[in-house]
Amino acid sequence: MPTFEYAPAPESRSVVDLQSSYGLFINGEFVDSRGGTPFKTISPATEEVLAEVCEASAEDVDRAVAAARAAFGSWSSLSGADRGKYLFRIARIMQERAREFAVLESLDNGKPIKESRDVDVPIAAAHFFYHAGWADKLAYASLGQNPRPHGVVGQVIPWNFPLLMLAWKIAPALATGNTVVLKPAETTPLTALLFAQVCQQADLPPGVVNIITGAGPTGQALIAHQDVDKVAFTGSTAVGKAIARTIAGTRKKATLELGGKAANIVFDDAPVDQAVEGIVNGIFFNQGHVCCAGSRLLVQESIAQEVEDKLKARLATLRVGDPLDKNTDIGAINSAEQLERINTLVKVGEDEGATRWSPECELPANGFWFRPTVFTGVSQTHRIAQEEIFGPVLSVLTFRTPGEAVSKANNTPYGLSAGIWTEKGSRILWMADQLKAGVVWANTFNKFDPTSPFGGYKESGYGREGGRHGLSAYVTTGAAT
Numbered sequence: 001m002p003t004f005e006y007a008p009a010p011e012s013r014s015v016v017d018l019q020s021s022y023g024l025f026i027n028g029e030f031v032d033s034r035g036g037t038p039f040k041t042i043s044p045a046t047e048e049v050l051a052e053v054c055e056a057s058a059e060d061v062d063r064a065v066a067a068a069r070a071a072f073g074s075w076s077s078l079s080g081a082d083r084g085k086y087l088f089r090i091a092r093i094m095q096e097r098a099r100e101f102a103v104l105e106s107l108d109n110g111k112p113i114k115e116s117r118d119v120d121v122p123i124a125a126a127h128f129f130y131h132a133g134w135a136d137k138l139a140y141a142s143l144g145q146n147p148r149p150h151g152v153v154g155q156v157i158p159w160n161f162p163l164l165m166l167a168w169k170i171a172p173a174l175a176t177g178n179t180v181v182l183k184p185a186e187t188t189p190l191t192a193l194l195f196a197q198v199c200q201q202a203d204l205p206p207g208v209v210n211i212i213t214g215a216g217p218t219g220q221a222l223i224a225h226q227d228v229d230k231v232a233f234t235g236s237t238a239v240g241k242a243i244a245r246t247i248a249g250t251r252k253k254a255t256l257e258l259g260g261k262a263a264n265i266v267f268d269d270a271p272v273d274q275a276v277e278g279i280v281n282g283i284f285f286n287q288g289h290v291c292c293a294g295s296r297l298l299v300q301e302s303i304a305q306e307v308e309d310k311l312k313a314r315l316a317t318l319r320v321g322d323p324l325d326k327n328t329d330i331g332a333i334n335s336a337e338q339l340e341r342i343n344t345l346v347k348v349g350e351d352e353g354a355t356r357w358s359p360e361c362e363l364p365a366n367g368f369w370f371r372p373t374v375f376t377g378v379s380q381t382h383r384i385a386q387e388e389i390f391g392p393v394l395s396v397l398t399f400r401t402p403g404e405a406v407s408k409a410n411n412t413p414y415g416l417s418a419g420i421w422t423e424k425g426s427r428i429l430w431m432a433d434q435l436k437a438g439v440v441w442a443n444t445f446n447k448f449d450p451t452s453p454f455g456g457y458k459e460s461g462y463g464r465e466g467g468r469h470g471l472s473a474y475v476t477t478g479a480a481t
């Protein structure tokens, strides 16, 4: 059969107006840092410098929290309908500027444009629309008696879904009347800074949203700040534990969305071709930089060979390369550090005796890249079956009975998500009941919706984002003290 090459289909960068350097967004304007060190954000696909941003100092954190505190009184006393109007406005502007957001996200993060365009940006806007709708209905959301905001919320997010994680954090906080200081990850600050411009465009009152850039120390200063009432963090379990220690014994409320090592479980009655698509989407979507990625495939032994063969054939068709090319399936790894971590764990997998396989594919000369990789012959004790690799690497294990599938799926310190592939509805319900996972997908994977709560068990964190459950983390209830 003849094979055809795809002609290049690059998305134009011209829609993005990149500045050479950015200040911090405090009290409604971009300001210079006081004493913070500048650093560069680069394109992981080319290593080209995109812009210079500033690592916010402790004094900057103080200014941002003070601005959020000053804005809290008037923002929280606006009617819910009026707060909702601002959220609707933000959502509509995000839609109008969707292409700009998508191109910028792909440039700064390395993810394929078809994902930033079709997943990240539309769902981010959907979160603002959804929460805009709740703003004037909080009293009817079964959150408890007299729901009211906490005050100033300190939010720290990771680099894998920069704009989407921002939306998950900021939309419910604003809808419930809180004000916000948010720190994006150090490798992906640009869409958060573009979002700051959207806040200006929407005439959001100054201080309601403040965006400060920086790395771990800036995040730490924000979380530890004594005038922050609630903390919302998404990131690694190690940092989540450090944050829990920092705020233990204080009045601060917290939600922690941490790591995962999800099982994608395929039974012998599953439609195999559909399941293979689900496996590919489960682990190779966003280069596997997904907290809920289906990084462990548990496949029933009787169909293991068939699934493996079909999976390899499908992986051979994936196109790895330029994130801005509309044909690209797998983009760049977000940073040199993350690539190093993936390489280290993959080497461990080989040393532990698992069998490594990747399709032939040419990788670009510059930037950070990793071929889609499958490990077979994996046992439960292997580190690649236990630790989050956070890259395009799948570990395949087998099982014979539903009970064995459940005990293997639950045999990790994490509990964020799981997938079940079977034709039997009763089995789906039984499995979902047994699995210690905050989200269980049936005959699909990696589907997200603002109405649906998302969050983990065990070391995957606590609290939920999205839906009514997500709102409840941003309010306090009962008689006012």
Ligand code: NAD
Pocket: 156, 157, 158, 159, 160, 161, 183, 184, 185, 186, 214, 215, 216, 217, 218, 219, 220, 221, 223, 234, 235, 236, 237, 239, 240, 242, 243, 256, 257, 258, 259, 260, 290, 291, 292, 388, 390, 416, 456, 460, 461
């Ligand atoms: P990370 O924990 O290294 O960093 C996350 C954020 O925390 C960044 O903004 C970073 O600058 C900041 N930070 C680092 N040290 C800090 C400290 N001591 N105090 C306060 N802030 C600090 O994680 P990452 O590498 O950016 O992201 C990948 C991790 O995020 C993975 O483990 C992934 O599973 C997890 N994640 C979870 C979810 C979820 O919803 N559960 C979603 C996306 C990503």
